[in-house]
Amino acid sequence: MDSTAFEAAVSDLRGEIPPRVWSLLVTVFGDLAQDGSALPGTVLGEIMSRVGIKPEAMRVALHRLRKDGWIASERAGRSSLYRLTPEGRAQTVAASPRIYATDPPAEAAFLVLTDPASPLEWTRNDVWVTPHAVLTAHPPAGAEAFATPVDPDRSLPRWMRDKTCDAMTVALSADLAARLTRTEAALATAGAPDPLQTAALRVLIVHSWRRIVLKVPELPDFVLPAAWAGPACRAGTARLLQRLPAPGLDRLSAAA
Structure with missing residues (x-):
């Protein structure tokens, strides 16, 4: 060259x-x-x-x-x-x-709602979009959090993505x-x-x-x-x- x-x-x-x-x-x-x-x-x-x-x-x-x-x-x-x-x-x-x-790095994402009285462990790869809602590729097990899958064909609101x-x-x-x-x-x-x-x-x-x-x-x-x-x-x-x-x-x- x-x-x-x-x-x-x-x-x-x-x-x-x-x-x-x-x-x-x-x-x-x-x-x-x-x-x-x-x-x-x-x-x-x-x-x-x-x-x-x-x-x-x-x-x-x-x-x-x-x-x-x-x-x-x-x-x-x-x-x-x-x-x-x-x-x-x-x-x-x-x-x-x-x-x-x-x-x-991941194929699926979940929006997880948590109970403020029962904090769960999260990693640096999880993103809090509100004080009690987090985006993650690995939803926690158990009854203390509610996880719903994010539809890849239906965009999240811009404020969440940002x-x-x-x-x-x-x-x-x-x-x-x-x-x-x-x-x-x-x-x-x-x-x-x-x-x-x-x-x-x-x-x-x-x-x-x-x-x-x-x-x-x-x-x-x-x-x-x-x-x-x-x-x-x-x-x-x-x-x-x-x-x-x-x-x-x-x-x-x-x-x-």
């Missing part, structure tokens, strides 16, 4: 909001070394430089991730190797089904859907990217979707706001990752 086309694709995928470097590195490890494999510092540096991250910023971010227990490092001759810690890997594995899913996802996240989803479409079109006319270009593009695609989807409750798309572009983002991400299969660490090391 020629440098002009690659740089244009990177610029478009990065968007107007610069990514947090430490978070971008988490995406690198999650996408390329989720199994606990070690990434050489030279490979990390080459990938990050291709997405516009300076070496100093990468070093600061790596220090933060080591301090926070996300990654561990070791010397290998004159260079360093980095890998996810067991805790970092556990959190990465836990988030992966949401990020790489090709289907919605409570499931904040307006900024909804806007970001629409923006990402457009950027993914442009990236697909650009790749259709460009030459094949080399391993480091492929890794860089994958990281930006996964990271862009990750920073949106992990903010959204695990509910069916039909109860989210009408402007939610999650289905288009999910499908576009899947198509692009299929088009850009992750290069093995041996190929990345040889290219670096």
